[in-house]
Each structure stands twice: as C-alpha cells, then as structure tokens.
Amino acid sequence: MRNPQSAIENPKSRAMLLAALYIAQEQYGWLNPEAIRRVADRLNLTEGQVRSTASFYTLFKLEPQGRYRIQVCEGLSCYLVGGAEPMMDFISKKLKIKPGETTPDGKFTLEVVECLAACDLAPALKVNDELYGQMTAEKIDALLEELRNV
Amino acid sequence: MFEPILTRNIHRPNSEKIATYLAHGGYAAVKLALTKTPDELIEMVKRSGLRGRGGAGFPAGVKWGYMPKGAGIQKFVAVNTDEGEPGTFKDREIVERDPHQVIEGVIIAAYAVGASRAYVYIRGEFFLGVKRWIKAIADAYEYGFLGRNILGSGFDLDMSVHRGAGAYICGEETAMLESLEGKRGNPRLKPPYPAQAGLFGLPTLVHNIETLACIPHIVERGPEWFASIGTAESKGPKIFSVSGHVNRPGNYELPLGVTLREIIYEHAGGIRGGRELKAVIPGGASTPMLTASQIDVPMAYETLKAAGSELGTGAIVVLDVTTCMVETARRLTKFFAHESCGRCTPCRIGSQRLYETLDRIESGKGTMDDIDRAVELARGIDGITFCPMGAMLVNPARSAIQHFRPEFEYHILNKHCLVCKSKERNYG
Numbered sequence: 001m002r003n004p005q006s007a008i009e010n011p012k013s014r015a016m017l018l019a020a021l022y023i024a025q026e027q028y029g030w031l032n033p034e035a036i037r038r039v040a041d042r043l044n045l046t047e048g049q050v051r052s053t054a055s056f057y058t059l060f061k062l063e064p065q066g067r068y069r070i071q072v073c074e075g076l077s078c079y080l081v082g083g084a085e086p087m088m089d090f091i092s093k094k095l096k097i098k099p100g101e102t103t104p105d106g107k108f109t110l111e112v113v114e115c116l117a118a119c120d121l122a123p124a125l126k127v128n129d130e131l132y133g134q135m136t137a138e139k140i141d142a143l144l145e146e147l148r149n150v
Numbered sequence: 151m152f153e154p155i156l157t158r159n160i161h162r163p164n165s166e167k168i169a170t171y172l173a174h175g176g177y178a179a180v181k182l183a184l185t186k187t188p189d190e191l192i193e194m195v196k197r198s199g200l201r202g203r204g205g206a207g208f209p210a211g212v213k214w215g216y217m218p219k220g221a222g223i224q225k226f227v228a229v230n231t232d233e234g235e236p237g238t239f240k241d242r243e244i245v246e247r248d249p250h251q252v253i254e255g256v257i258i259a260a261y262a263v264g265a266s267r268a269y270v271y272i273r274g275e276f277f278l279g280v281k282r283w284i285k286a287i288a289d290a291y292e293y294g295f296l297g298r299n300i301l302g303s304g305f306d307l308d309m310s311v312h313r314g315a316g317a318y319i320c321g322e323e324t325a326m327l328e329s330l331e332g333k334r335g336n337p338r339l340k341p342p343y344p345a346q347a348g349l350f351g352l353p354t355l356v357h358n359i360e361t362l363a364c365i366p367h368i369v370e371r372g373p374e375w376f377a378s379i380g381t382a383e384s385k386g387p388k389i390f391s392v393s394g395h396v397n398r399p400g401n402y403e404l405p406l407g408v409t410l411r412e413i414i415y416e417h418a419g420g421i422r423g424g425r426e427l428k429a430v431i432p433g434g435a436s437t438p439m440l441t442a443s444q445i446d447v448p449m450a451y452e453t454l455k456a457a458g459s460e461l462g463t464g465a466i467v468v469l470d471v472t473t474c475m476v477e478t479a480r481r482l483t484k485f486f487a488h489e490s491c492g493r494c495t496p497c498r499i500g501s502q503r504l505y506e507t508l509d510r511i512e513s514g515k516g517t518m519d520d521i522d523r524a525v526e527l528a529r530g531i532d533g534i535t536f537c538p539m540g541a542m543l544v545n546p547a548r549s550a551i552q553h554f555r556p557e558f559e560y561h562i563l564n565k566h567c568l569v570c571k572s573k574e575r576n577y578g
C-alpha cells in the first residue's frame with residue numbers, strides 16, 4: 001500500500017512493531033541485540049528497520065537499565081516550583097550517579113525527562129511507570145529508602 | 151454560575167468505571183445518535199461551533215465533512231491522547247478519570263463519518279491512562295457499545311489502544327499516523343490531509359480527546375446549547391490546565407471567553423506568596439507569552455490571536471516576578487530542540503542554534519549581537535518547515551525578547567541574572 005519498498009507485504013503487521021518492542025523490552029530489561037533480532041524475525045522486518053525505529057523513541061532502551069528508572073521532569077512548571085535541576089542534583093548526590101548513569105549494583109538509573117503532563121503535581125518524577133508528585137527533599141529520601149529495601 | 155460539563159464526573163468515586171458512567175446518564179447520547187443520520191450529526195457538530203482542542207482549533211464539523219462519503223471505502227478514527235505540550239495535563243485527567251465520555255464521542259464520530267475502526271494513540275508515559283483505556287474499551291464491548299451491530303443499529307465499530315513510546319512530535323497528527331503504522335514518527339507532508347489519506351493511506355478522522363468528549367453533550371443537549379456558551383468564534387466549555395506560580399494548580403473547566411485574570415486569581419487561587427505577576431503562557435509552551443498587563447484578555451481563539459498569542463491547548467503557565475525570562479525561553483527552546491524529529495534543516499539545526507544562543511545569554515557569556523541573532527534565527531525557522539513545529543518552537547524565545555528585552559540585555563551586560571537570586575531552593 002503506502003510503502004511498496006517495505007520488507008513486508010502487509011503494513012498492518014509492521015503496525016505491531018511498537019507493541020512488540022514493549023514486550024521484548026519487558027522480557028529482556030532492555031532492547032539487546034537478541035531482543036532486536038527476535039522482534040525483526042517475528043514481524044518479518046530487517047534488524048536495521050527495527051533498530052532505526054526503536055532509536056526514535058526515548059522509552060525504548062538500547063542500553064541496559066537499572067531496576068528502577070528514576071525520571072526527573074525538567075519541564076518549565078516543575079522548574080518554577082523548585083523541581084528540575086535542583087531536584088536532579090539532590091537525587092544525583094544521594095545515588096552518587098549522574099543523569100544517564102546506572103548505579104554499580106544495577107538498582108537505579110537516573111534520567112531527565114520532559115513535561116510528564118503532571119504540572120499540577122509539580123515538582124514531579126516517575127519511577128518506572130509510577131508517577132510521584134509534589135516532591136520534597138523528605139519525600140525523595142523516603143522514596144529512595146523504600147526502593148533500596150525492596 | 152457555569153456548570154462543568156466535561157469534568158462533571160471526575161470527582162465521583164470510581165469515576166472511570168462504566169457503572170458510574172451509566173448511573174449518571176452515560177451512553178444515552180450514543181442511543182440518540184444512532185437514531186439520526188450521519189449527515190444530521192455532521193450538521194449538528196458544524197452548528198455547535200466546536201473547534202479542535204488539540205492545539206490548532208480547526209472546526210470539528212468541517213473536518214467531519216471532509217471525510218469521503220459512502221460505505222465502499224474503509225475509514226478510521228484516530229484518537230489523540232499523546233498530550234506532551236509542556237504545561238498541558240487535561241487529557242491525562244480525562245483518560246484516567248472519565249474514559250467512557252471519550253469512547254461515547256468516538257462511537258458517535260465514527261458512525262457519522264462511516265468509520266469501522268478507531269485507534270487510540272496514547273503517550274507511552276501514561277501508564278495509568280493505558281490501563282484505564284484498555285479496561286474502558288473492554289467494558290464498552292461487554293455492554294454492547296462497541297463491536298458488531300451496536301445497540302441493534304447495524305453499525306459496527308472496533309476500537310484498540312496503541313501506546314506511543316516517548317516522542318513529543320508523535321502528537322502531530324501525521325507523525326501519530328506514522329507511529330501507529332509502526333514507524334519512526336516523522337510528520338508527513340500535507341496535503342493530502344488525514345481525512346483524505348490517513349492511516350494505511352485510508353481516510354482518517356483525527357481528534358484530540360477533549361474534542362471528542364464534547365460530542366456526546368452536543369448530541370444530547372443540542373448544538374444551540376453548546377454554541378450559547380463562549381464567544382463569537384469560540385464555543386463551548388474548555389478545560390484549562392493551570393500550573394506554575396499559583397496557589398491552586400489544576401484543571402479548571404470554564405466557558406471559553408473567561409478572562410485570564412479570572413482563571414488565575416479566582417479559580418487557581420492567585421499567585422503563590424501573594425507575589426506580583428510577571429508573565430503568562432496562555433496556551434501551552436508553544437504559544438507566545440503575554441505580560442501581566444494583558445491578563446484581561448478573554449481566553450478565546452480570536453481574542454488571544456488579537457493579543458499576539460494563541461489559545462493552543464488552553465494550558466496556562468503562570469510566572470511571577472521571581473521568574474527569569476531568559477531562563478524560561480532557554481528551557482522551552484531546549485525542549486523543542488530536543489523534540490525536533492530532525493527531518494528538515496531549519497527546525498533541526500535552527501532550534502539547536504537558537505537554544506545555544508539563549509544558553510549563552512543565560513549563562514552570562516552572550517554578546518549584544520546574540521539578541522538580534524536569536525530574533526533572526528527565529529525568523530529563519532518560522533514558516534518554512536515541513537510541519538507546524540517550526541512555527542511553534544520560535545514562540546517562547548521570540549515573545550520573551552519582545553516583551554522582556556531589557557532582561558536579556560541585563561544578562562549580557564552584568565553576566566548574571568536580574569531575578570534568579572530569589573529563586574526557590576528546596577533541596578539541600
């Protein structure tokens with residue numbers, strides 16, 4: 001139909017790619033070469049097509065991730081009420097890693113994210129899929145403590 | 151007193167459940183709509199004056215009218231829940247707390263344009279939203295509002311949820327279609343518009359979920375009722391997301407045409423700490439900012455345009471006197487530079503250069519030429535890009551310089567900021 005050059009006949013099978021990447025990422029923890037290969041095989045795409053698409057989307061991880069991905073919002077509304085970089089610096093010191101890094105024990109990855117559409121709860125952050133709003137130093141300490149112990 | 155319509159259910163316990171929705175009159179509009187002809191429904195939406203709530207404000211009924219008629223072609227509805235415009239958090243609240251209202255709107259829209267399938271595209275970060283969508287759709291099937299022969303009308307509609315994966319540009323309708331097809335989210339050239347050739351090349355009606363949430367009410371209470379709310383060119387209720395330096399950030403549903411002043415001082419509780427207002431972003435990060443002296447402007451498409459801004463998504467970010475406008479422009483431009491899909495050079499390179507220029511000024515390394523350079527860069531990006539992102543991304547920098555040029559100069563001459571010293575510091 002729209003893309004006769006595609007390696008597949010049916011564009012609707014390609015439409016499953018994002019969903020398949022989510023499943024693979026869930027299984028492997030990140031999109032390692034084996035995950036990419038299996039998705040490509042399953043959907044009859046080339047590994048290049050799969051990797052190129054995955055790399056467009058920030059939620060697809062082409063590198064190993066910590067068990068808890070702490071995503072700190074650096075959007076304007078969070079910044080205005082004391083979040084963003086000051087909050088990131090605070091967490092960064094506690095975990096002794098910089099944004100983009102993972103703790104040596106593989107427990108935490110620290111990440112910068114854009115507006116989480118939770119500006120009413122600013123300053124906001126997410127841990128994996130869970131949203132945490134109206135963060136303060138005390139709440140962050142408690143949250144890190146809780147995650148360390150599970 | 152204005153009675154909330156779109157948000158009337160969200161404060162009820164279990165507001166997301168189909169039982170709650172049904173107990174408060176839900177799905178009555180679908181029953182009513184199925185007794186009308188598709189043309190009658192399109193006419194009703196036209197008469198209501200409803201304009202798209204996803205940012206562009208295009209008349210919804212006109213868009214419905216662009217969909218080709220007849221049963222011979224497969225057609226789709228694509229539901230935009232990709233909400234990523236900084237400052238905007240209305241769609242998240244709608245899906246999490248009242249997804250059935252949107253499903254009802256989708257069914258009516260699909261019936262009116264003859265679509266047999268609806269695809270929901272939801273921002274990947276909205277994990278709770280994904281769960282709520284999936285459950286709501288499953289329940290709607292179980293109650294016979296989706297699937298074969300809906301309520302015995304002979305009309306069939308299937309609906310499914312597709313999760314985005316972290317890319318702001320996928321909120322742009324054609325990028326969203328690419329993403330739904332399993333590709334990188336690069337916008338397509340328009341025309342053809344989605345109503346002509348959309349998903350898999352077939353006619354597709356794309357709507358924001360707040361737009362769709364209006365539909366059941368238009369059908370039930372009539373287009374004249376809807377058009378009686380608002381101003382000459384801006385009809386109906388609108389959910390305003392308010393954040394920043396206000397006492398009560400949150401979503402406020404009010405009639406279009408309400409003044410910015412009323413929203414900030416009455417509904418959102420005024421400025422934190424009783425401080426003075428400095429500027430307001432009235433419609434999401436991509437809309438030009440207004441100064442404190444402009445807040446008597448009615449929040450409507452035509453009045454905001456006349457004031458030099460736009461209604462956008464209706465997301466209001468309030469900035470008090472402690473806010474550095476250089477930093478505000480820098481931060482928003484950084485966002486857009488990061489989210490450029492990279493397809494065309496003015497947007498990809500221009501946004502990066504614009505960000506670097508603002509960053510130099512903000513960090514005290516700028517020269518006086520940098521202010522004009524920023525204005526020049528903005529002019530070079532606006533209007534010549536592949537998709538509307540280019541025109542949007544220049545707004546924060548351009549409006550900040552227009553209204554607060556002396557603050558940029560101060561940064562350059564004194565190598566530091568006029569106001570940042572009083573910034574809140576909550577951590578360590």
Ligand SMILES: Cc1cc2nc3c(=O)[nH]c(=O)nc-3n(C[C@H](O)[C@H](O)[C@H](O)COP(=O)(O)O)c2cc1C
Pocket residue numbers: 201202203204205206207208210230231232233234235318319320321322323324356357358359361362537538539542
């Ligand atoms: C860069 C960009 C981002 C956009 N993001 C969104 C979005 O997140 N949600 C949305 O509904 N519309 C978004 N839009 C607008 C859509 O392209 C489209 O106009 C809208 O979904 C149509 O629905 P409506 O007529 O109901 O507003 C965006 C547009 C652009 C140019």
Ligand code: SF4
Pocket residue numbers: 319336337489490491492493494495497498535536537538539540
């Ligand atoms: S204007 Fe920007 S976002 Fe739009 S197509 Fe060009 S590079 Fe991509």
Ligand code: FES
Pocket residue numbers: 073074075076077078079114115116117118119120122124236237238
């Ligand atoms: S700016 Fe942080 S959630 Fe919107």
